[in-house]
Amino acid sequence: MPAETDRRFVLKALLGAGGALVFDIELALGAAPAAPAAAGEPAARLNAFVRLHPDNSVTITAKNPEIGQGIKTMLPMLIAEELDVAWEAVKIEQAVADQALFAPxxxxxxxxxxxxxxxxxxxxxxxxxxxxAAAAQEWSLPVAELSTLAGDVLHVGSARRAPYAAFAAGAVRQAVPAATALKLKDPADFTIIGKPTKGVDTPAIVAGKPLFGIDTRLPGMLHAALLTPPVRGAVLKSHDAAAALARPGVRKVVALTRLGEADAPVDALAVVADSWWTASEARKALQVEWDAEGRDRHSDASFAAAARTAHEGRPQAVVLAKGDAATALAGAARRLAATYTYPFVSHATLEPQNCTALFHAGKLELWAPTQMPGGGQDLLAKTFGLAPADITVHITRSGGGFGRRLQNDYMVLAAAIAREVPGRPVKLLLDRQEDFKLDFFRAAGFHRFEAGLDADGRLVALRDHLVTFGAKGKPGRGADLPANLVPADLVDHVDLGQTVLETNIPLGWLRAPGSNALAFASQGFLDEVAEAAGLTLPDLMLQLLGTGRLIPPPAGGRGPGFHTGRAAGVIREVLRLSGWSGARKGRGFGFYFSHNGYFAAVADVAKGEAGIRVERVWIGGDIGNTIINPLNAEQQIRGSVIEGMGHVLSGLKVPVDGGAIGVANFDSYPLPRIDAVPPIEIGMVRSDFPPTGLGEPAMPPAIAAIANAISSLTGQRLRSLPYAES
Incomplete structure (x- = not known):
């Protein structure tokens, strides 16, 4: 998402969950000493994150959920670096949800x-x-004369040396230093940060050990399978569960009504049984009637017709009115217009949504693969009238998230089922069909672009009317048009507006929210503008960017703004990497700024026996002065490119007909296959700015570059995704 959309995402997600916007490090540093370690040996808890053991090993708590983005490794790397211990001496444990201690x-x-x-x-x-401080007391030496190295305290003057563990008892009695008074390492002295580091869970994953929510096994656990209506949002009118209850091993059938997220309540029937297969098969015996009235009129055809009508008039809402776009367009030496569209897209996490819940003694305990555990606690507290302190959420590893697990509807459904069998843990596992039906989809969109060029071929006016989706005139999650959509800040006369169509299809944030669609549309149209001006797209982008300068965020926005010099830097880097020498058949370019990351991509595509194939991709990026874990950074960028390929070439589309979702499994929703993955070459530009994230910003320009490469190869502009549907 563009930087401003990114900030709105964080504000909505955290404030909506009752969470914090700034991590309270002082609170975490002052956490109470720990109880003895699990092995029975005393462990000194120095703060909420660090426990020191008698063998001089260190346990570091990873506070954030791990969804494949490498955070369970990366955050402890930061702690271990400044603690000055050997990475081999570090053990890592996943934190439970604790909004007071660990938020955000x-x-x-x-x-x-x-x-x-x-x-x-x-x-x-x-x-x-x-x-x-403890060592200085014990040795009766000034702290200034002591140093550390790989988990040992050293006194240079006397060559005295002892392991950290020797001072553990005294360390926990020391005053907790203020965070602002701490002296951090010079980056030149880093021994862990900046070094390629394997994921801490990798050996367990390879060995098939239980890490994921789906792996949860508890004594006496029951299993639940869900049946939801074919039309999203339909109401449970009546049901007969007698035949299902008569099946061996079936314990209960639970009717669930208007549960989950407030904007997308779910009605469903849950079969509870001794095994998941028993529960799943028993669903076939349920007699059920749903009421979908008012929700069954939505379809791709009706959406497209409504968008065409909307494009004939003015947008419902003005996003940006800069200069006088109407006059500039009317007086332009050359005008261009085009419509770009993209479909609803599913998160399609390989691990379907699941949650294990246990109600006991008035308290609720859950084991969940969630991206927003605090939001889950708050939603559960509101739904069931519990105090957040009475809700424990064990954060499991997630088999993919991509934004789906920011919504905690499945946690509420699991808890509602478990409430009916108190004292017994119940694991709710959605099958693939139900997982698709209960997704929160990336919004479809319809852009109507217009551009005006002056007599010298310069872009002087730009207009974009986005017809998007939401409710009550407001765009849904990730469905809005940002005021700083590139190149709005770089053109004198700009008119951006949006119209919102009502839909029963719940919308959600999907990896690089908004940006994953906006990059395709905006960079595709700019590629047309560049061609009309006799330029290539990177030439046009560099022309628009001009000299290096910082453009502040839109009015009322936060964050660092947009730096044209950093943008130009990554464009030049990817041109260098790819050996760009001008337009070439089957080669495309894309640039995008999102999540405070600057990325540009070049893609080569060619026709093969099975259709168009991506031959090679080059990516240039700038996320600041430090790449914490280069190995994981490479993995995140490659994953972004591969997922981007799916958006363009694999046929990723969720059709809607009569309010029902038209995909049920991966046969109708084909993700990119491993044999389609091309060579991907990465070049990172270091800039003098604090580091930012890498899980998302490489995907939007990759999508744009691949789409523009297809246009170059076929000679026909790709204006609708996916390519197979165009």
Whole structure:
């Protein structure tokens, strides 16, 4: 998403969940000493993140959910660096949900790095300072004469040396240093940050050990399978569960009504049984009647017709009115117009939504693969009238998230089922069909672009009317048009507006929310503008960017704004990487700025026996002065490119007909296959800015570059995704 959309995402997600916008490091540093470690040996808890063991090993708590973005490794790397211990001596454990201690505790918006870059380092530095203070007391030496190295305290003058563990008892009695008083390492002295580091869970994943929510096994656990209406949002009118209840192993059938997220309540029937297969098969015996009136009129055809009508008039809402676009367009030497469209898209996480819940003694305990555990706690508290303190959420690893698990509807459904069998844990596992039906989809969209060029071929006016989706005139999650959509800040006369269509299809944030669609549309149209001006798209972008300068965020926005010099830097880097020498058949370019990351891509495509194939992709990026884990950074960028390929080429589209979702499994929703993955070459530009996130910003320009490459190859402009549907 563009930077401003990114900030709105964080504000909505955190404030909507009752969460914090800034991590309270002082609270975490002052956490109470720990109880003995699990092995029975005493462990010294120096703060909320660091426990020191007698064998001089260290347990570091990873506070944020791990969804494949590498955060369970990256955040402890920051702590271990400033603690000054060997990475091999570190053990990592996943935190439980604790909004008071760990908020913001979520995975989304590529925000983990910018929000935690300083606080996690301060957590490690504070623990180190307490150990040094204890050593100084025990050795009767000034702290200034002591140093540390790989988990040992050293006194240079006497060559005295001892492990951290020797000072553990004294360290926990030291005053907790203020975060602002801590001296952090010079980056030149980093021994962990900046080094390629394997994911801490990788050995367990390869060995098939239980890590994910779907792996949860508890004594006495029951299993639940869900049956939901074919039309999203339909109401449960009547049901007969007698035949299902008569089946061996079936314990209960629970009717669920208007549960989940407030804007997308769910009616469903849940079969509870001794095994999931028993529960799933028993669903076939349920007699059920749904009421879909008013929700069954929506379809792709009706949406497209409504968009065409909307484009004939003015937008419902003005997003940006800059200069006089109407006059500039009327007086332009050359005018262009085009409509770009893209479909609803599913998150399609390989691990379907699941949650294990247990009601006991008036308290609720859950094991969930969630991206927003605090939001889940708050939603559960509101739904069931519980105090947040009476709700424990164990955060499991997620088999993919991509934004789907920011919505915690499945946690509420699991808890509602478990409430009917108190004292017994119940695992709710959605099958693939139900998982698709209960998704919160990336919004479809219809852009009507107009552009005006002057006699010298310069872009002087730009207009975009986005017909998007939402409710009550407001765009849904990730469905809005940002005022700083590139190149709005770079053109004198701009008119951006949007019209919202009502839909029963719930909308959600999907990896690089908004940006994953906006990049395709805006960069595709700019490619047309460049061609009309006798330029290539990178030439046009560099012309528009001009000299390096900082453009502040839109009025009322926050964050660092948009730096044209950094944008130009990544464009030049990817041109260098790819050996760009001008327009070439089957080659495309794309640039996008999102999540405070600047990325540009070049893609080569060719026709093969099975259709168009991506031959090679080059990516240039700038996320600041430090790449914390280069190995994970490469993985995130490659994953972004591969997912972007799916948006363009694989046929990723969720059709809507009569209010029903038209996909049920991966046969109708084909994700990119491993044999389609091309060579991907990455070049990172280091700039003098604090580091930002990498999970999302490479995907939008990759989508744009691949789409523009297809246009170049076929000679026909690709204006509708996916390519197979165009």
């Amino acid at each position: 505790q979520f995975a989304g918006g590529s925000m983990a790095t910018p929000l935690n870059w300083l606080p996690m380092r301060q957590a490690g530095a504070a623990a180190r300072a307490m150990i040094l």
